[in-house]
Amino acid sequence: MIPQSRPSTEWRGNHARRTGRRRRFLWLHVRARGVVLAAAGVAAVALVAWWAAGWLVNLEWTGGADARVPVVVGAPLLGSVLVSAGLEGKDEEFERSLAVRWPVFRSIHVAGAALAIGAPLAVTGLWEPRVYGAFELVRNTLGFLGLVTLAAVVVGARLAWFLPFGFAGVIYIATPQPLTEATAWWTWPVQQWSSGVAAWTAAALFVVGTLAYVVLGSRRAHSR
Amino acid sequence: MSRLVARVLKMELWRGTAPVAALSIAVAGIATLFNMSEYWAGRWAPLAENLRMILIVLVPLAAAAGAWQGGRERRRRIGELLGSTARSPWQPLLVSWTSVVLGTFVGLAVTWTAGAALVAPVATYEGRHWWWSVVVAFAGLAAASAVGLAVGRLIPNRLVAPILGIVFYVVGGVATYQSGGTQWLMPTVSNSRDGASYLEPQFQLIQITWLLALAAAALVVVGARRRWLSTVPLAVAVVAAIPIATGPGDGRWQPDPQARELVCADGEPQVCLARVNAFVLDDVAPKVREMLERWEGVSGGFERAIDRTSLSRDERRRAMPGNGPQGDEMPDGEQDHASVTEPGVDLERTVVLDLDNLISWNATLARRSEHGKTLELVVAEAAREAYGCEVGAGVPEAAWTAMSVARLWAAGMSDEQPGDGTWVSQEETQAFEHLRSLPEAEQKAWMGDYLAAARDCDHAALTELAGELR
Amino acid sequence: MNASTMIGTHVDVRDLVVEFGKRTALDGVDLQLDTGVHGLLGPNGAGKTTLMRVLATVARSTSGSVSLLDHDLSKQRDLRMVRRRLGYLPQQFGYYPRFTVREFVEYFAWLKEMTPSAVPLAVDHAIERVGLADRADDRLKKLSGGMLRRAGIAQAIVNDPDVLLLDEPTAGLDPEQRVEFRELLRTIGVDSCVLVATHLVEDVAVACTHVTVVSDGRAVFRGTPDDLVAAGEDTSDGDSPIERGYTAAIRAARKR
Ligand SMILES: Nc1ncnc2c1ncn2[C@@H]1O[C@H](COP(=O)(O)OP(=O)(O)OP(=O)(O)O)[C@@H](O)[C@H]1O
Ligand SMILES: [Mg+2]
Numbered sequence: 001m002i003p004q005s006r007p008s009t010e011w012r013g014n015h016a017r018r019t020g021r022r023r024r025f026l027w028l029h030v031r032a033r034g035v036v037l038a039a040a041g042v043a044a045v046a047l048v049a050w051w052a053a054g055w056l057v058n059l060e061w062t063g064g065a066d067a068r069v070p071v072v073v074g075a076p077l078l079g080s081v082l083v084s085a086g087l088e089g090k091d092e093e094f095e096r097s098l099a100v101r102w103p104v105f106r107s108i109h110v111a112g113a114a115l116a117i118g119a120p121l122a123v124t125g126l127w128e129p130r131v132y133g134a135f136e137l138v139r140n141t142l143g144f145l146g147l148v149t150l151a152a153v154v155v156g157a158r159l160a161w162f163l164p165f166g167f168a169g170v171i172y173i174a175t176p177q178p179l180t181e182a183t184a185w186w187t188w189p190v191q192q193w194s195s196g197v198a199a200w201t202a203a204a205l206f207v208v209g210t211l212a213y214v215v216l217g218s219r220r221a222h223s224r
Numbered sequence: 225m226s227r228l229v230a231r232v233l234k235m236e237l238w239r240g241t242a243p244v245a246a247l248s249i250a251v252a253g254i255a256t257l258f259n260m261s262e263y264w265a266g267r268w269a270p271l272a273e274n275l276r277m278i279l280i281v282l283v284p285l286a287a288a289a290g291a292w293q294g295g296r297e298r299r300r301r302i303g304e305l306l307g308s309t310a311r312s313p314w315q316p317l318l319v320s321w322t323s324v325v326l327g328t329f330v331g332l333a334v335t336w337t338a339g340a341a342l343v344a345p346v347a348t349y350e351g352r353h354w355w356w357s358v359v360v361a362f363a364g365l366a367a368a369s370a371v372g373l374a375v376g377r378l379i380p381n382r383l384v385a386p387i388l389g390i391v392f393y394v395v396g397g398v399a400t401y402q403s404g405g406t407q408w409l410m411p412t413v414s415n416s417r418d419g420a421s422y423l424e425p426q427f428q429l430i431q432i433t434w435l436l437a438l439a440a441a442a443l444v445v446v447g448a449r450r451r452w453l454s455t456v457p458l459a460v461a462v463v464a465a466i467p468i469a470t471g472p473g474d475g476r477w478q479p480d481p482q483a484r485e486l487v488c489a490d491g492e493p494q495v496c497l498a499r500v501n502a503f504v505l506d507d508v509a510p511k512v513r514e515m516l517e518r519w520e521g522v523s524g525g526f527e528r529a530i531d532r533t534s535l536s537r538d539e540r541r542r543a544m545p546g547n548g549p550q551g552d553e554m555p556d557g558e559q560d561h562a563s564v565t566e567p568g569v570d571l572e573r574t575v576v577l578d579l580d581n582l583i584s585w586n587a588t589l590a591r592r593s594e595h596g597k598t599l600e601l602v603v604a605e606a607a608r609e610a611y612g613c614e615v616g617a618g619v620p621e622a623a624w625t626a627m628s629v630a631r632l633w634a635a636g637m638s639d640e641q642p643g644d645g646t647w648v649s650q651e652e653t654q655a656f657e658h659l660r661s662l663p664e665a666e667q668k669a670w671m672g673d674y675l676a677a678a679r680d681c682d683h684a685a686l687t688e689l690a691g692e693l694r
Numbered sequence: 695m696n697a698s699t700m701i702g703t704h705v706d707v708r709d710l711v712v713e714f715g716k717r718t719a720l721d722g723v724d725l726q727l728d729t730g731v732h733g734l735l736g737p738n739g740a741g742k743t744t745l746m747r748v749l750a751t752v753a754r755s756t757s758g759s760v761s762l763l764d765h766d767l768s769k770q771r772d773l774r775m776v777r778r779r780l781g782y783l784p785q786q787f788g789y790y791p792r793f794t795v796r797e798f799v800e801y802f803a804w805l806k807e808m809t810p811s812a813v814p815l816a817v818d819h820a821i822e823r824v825g826l827a828d829r830a831d832d833r834l835k836k837l838s839g840g841m842l843r844r845a846g847i848a849q850a851i852v853n854d855p856d857v858l859l860l861d862e863p864t865a866g867l868d869p870e871q872r873v874e875f876r877e878l879l880r881t882i883g884v885d886s887c888v889l890v891a892t893h894l895v896e897d898v899a900v901a902c903t904h905v906t907v908v909s910d911g912r913a914v915f916r917g918t919p920d921d922l923v924a925a926g927e928d929t930s931d932g933d934s935p936i937e938r939g940y941t942a943a944i945r946a947a948r949k950r
Contacts, residue, residue, distance in 0.1 A: 052394075056401075070394070070397050074390060074393070074394060077390060078387065078390050081383060081386045081387065081390070082383060082387075084383070085382060085383055158382060161383065161385075161386040162386075165288070165386045165389060165390070166248060166252070169252055169281045169284065169285065169389075169393070170251075170252050170255050170256070170281070172281065174255045174256050174259045175259075176259065176594060178594075178595065
């Protein structure tokens with residue numbers, strides 16, 4: 001096929017039709033995966049986190065920034081639980097049979113989720129002092145998303161919430177006090193940003209989870 | 225209950241959320257309970273108190289399990305089939321809830337039993353009314369799973385379970401931040417009382433009523449055809465909630481004189497622990513006596529040691545450096561109790577033992593706590609606590625040095641840092657080295673002078689004593 | 695247990711109208727059914743499932759009267775009596791994947807308020823009748839699509855219903871199973887009223903004693919399978935006599 005011989009107007013029309021179709025497909029995809037609802041949920045979480053952090057720190061007897069730990073753990077956790085359902089289609093087997101480059105879609109999905117949770121939380125987390133603020137919120141967002149995507153690969157997206165949920169529940173109270181760097185590899189969600197191990201663990205979880213999910217996708221459910 | 229119902233319940237137990245609930249609650253429960261074993265090892269009432277504390281994680285798990293079970297009919301699209309059957313919907317709902325509740329109960333029972341297995345062989349005090357606390361914990365899980373079940377039925381989304389869990393977690397956390405009576409609306413307890421206090425059974429019965437009425441209201445809302453019937457249990461719940469919420473917060477704790485009664489080791493000098501802590505007396509007494517020996521020949525030196533748990537609030541304050549926090553009250557709002565020390569006992573010459581954190585999971589004395597505390601440092605603290613003035617900006621540097629040196633001497637430290645988070649400065653180390661290099665009689669004379677000056681709050685004398693060591 | 699001899703009419707539907715918002719799914723259906731196997735035919739969207747759901751007491755009628763086993767469905771107290779004597783297999787069959795076949799059937803026996811002592815035997819019998827005896831202790835999630843359908847049928851017949859409503863029960867069954875299933879229908883139809891909605895016209899020809907064809911929410915034909923064959927003698931659209939009859943009935947209804 002020789003491009004020059006083709007009338008340019010028709011070519012442009014064709015192109016427009018193609019992008020139009022793609023946009024329509026994207027919109028259907030967004031709707032099918034419940035993205036709108038999840039986005040509304042994340043926005044609500046960010047607002048509540050913002051308010052709760054202020055409330056906690058200003059309680060008369062709480063000891064400053066440490067009081068924000070529940071927010072720094074809870075908000076990213078809620079965010080990643082909210083987006084977890086969207087990691088898989090209503091009928092995963094059917095979707096996979098479609099001629100779509102799913103790895104690309106999946107990467108966009110995870111990146112979008114990270115951005116959609118991380119960005120609003122980072123904005124609402126610009127407190128003074130910086131301890132237990134935007135940095136920790138972003139780190140935990142990445143870490144929990146890593147757990148969600150890993151769990152989606154292993155047990156399917158429908159139950160993926162269980163891993164970060166259970167993990168956060170246990171570490172929050174099982175963390176040895178006082179916090180030390182030695183346990184940071186598993187207590188990363190409650191560590192301060194200054195803990196390098198915590199940051200690296202969260203980042204590694206995110207990378208491993210995303211890679212596994214992009215390559216393998218969510219585990220297909222048994223139910224018909 | 226007919227055998228058919230029993231079989232149906234068995235199916236629900238094995239095929240529903242119950243096994244997951246039991247497992248996750250047992251795992252989370254044991255992990256969290258044993259992470260703070262130093263607070264309850266060897267003691268019944270603190271075991272119950274800590275069981276209530278870890279509800280902050282277990283209640284969300286129970287709520288999530290309930291919500292997951294409640295959403296099952298919708299997830300499996302079986303409502304159509306259920307709608308054509310004769311049995312009133314509340315019956316399958318009740319069976320379904322019972323299965324979840326039993327699952328959570330098994331998890332909690334396993335957790336408690338694991339703790340009890342460590343307590344039973346060594347406990348020296350049977351405790352008072354703590355089993356009511358355990359019952360409240362179970363009622364709390366029942367209520368959480370019922371509310372979860374109802375919410376899971378009403379809201380059509382699979383993420384209801386985790387989100388509800390997190391919401392319950394936040395509500396529970398906020399409740400423990402409350403100082404008033406509202407904290408008791410959650411089954412969680414905000415902090416442990418070391419078994420020295422107890423909650424009235426009547427009060428805990430009200431709590432149980434509130435929790436179970438709440439559970440009933442939640443179940444009736446989704447189970448009964450006539451939803452308005454739920455106003456009956458709801459009214460009961462509200463009636464029970466009013467005295468809880470408007471009542472005192474920490475003031476609900478009643479001192480338990482029996483738990484605080486002093487149990488003394490045979491022989492001299494006197495070393496006594498509260499009855500509730502007496503199971504470590506055999507570990508503690510020889511070590512403490514060894515340390516008390518050091519004070520022999522020091523004028524005004526310490527000649528006995530007693531458990532801090534046994535002291536009344538006033539006595540505790542007197543035992544603190546500078547006679548305790550000034551201005552505001554002691555942090556615990558619990559009610560005071562009468563002194564248990566014999567009349568005429570000289571508190572001034574008594575070492576106050578604070579065993580907090582010093583008991584290890586197997587109910588023996590820990591060599592060093594998580595925070596670096598050791599028994600030696602606890603006993604030595606008495607030297608510093610002898611200081612009788614207000615602690616604050618007005619204290620001259622030299623007085624600090626003297627106090628620090630006295631503590632190091634009492635602890636029998638050599639060159640190392642105490643390791644409990646306190647830091648000994650270069651200057652203090654040098655002063656301490658100096659003191660140690662003196663003949664023993666002179667060391668004891670210095671300590672005697674220090675005690676007299678510290679108790680009199682004589683800054684000039686303290687400065688002079690510190691100067692002697694320069 | 696079997697009171698069928700005393701029942702006047704098993705299913706009595708008069709001028710039934712069901713509307714979903716602006717859409718009318720059933721538009722004045724009259725239907726009287728007694729013991730026997732009744733086929734319900736009709737194109738997609740004709741209202742078969744809607745009719746089944748009304749009879750199964752899960753959907754409400756907009757107007758008209760429905761009575762099952764001489765009980766008026768609009769009365770709350772009668773509803774319970776009817777439901778005990780009812781068997782229903784919905785078109786969209788939901789199930790609990792972790793239950794075994796036996797547990798699932800037993801669970802429904804309980805929901806149908808059967809006499810507890812009769813349940814174990816009835817459960818075994820129902821599972822045997824649908825040919826799942828060797829898979830009775832398998833989890834439902836391990837069954838094939840057709841086996842699931844049979845587990846659904848077992849659940850529907852466990853209480854020896856006087857009115858059995860089956861919405862596309864043969865979808866997904868293999869030929870051998872379909873033959874056995876028709877046999878099962880005939881046995882049940884001896885003293886119960888069986889209503890089978892289906893698209894498989896041959897099933898109707900072989901297994902049913904009566905046929906009703908619905909189209910656009912109306913009952914456009916009622917009679918025996920032979921009557922339906924006779925109605926199609928003039929047309930050539932369709933591969934079998936009964937298919938020709940079905941096509942003719944629908945065409946005639948559309949012309950009106
Ligand atoms: N819940 C509902 N809400 C709105 N419309 C409905 C609903 N259920 C059915 N309908 C409509 O009622 C009409 C009859 O539907 P019904 O399911 O009874 O058809 P059917 O004969 O069973 O079709 P099929 O052979 O495809 O199963 C259809 O037009 C359908 O769109
Ligand atoms: Mg249909």
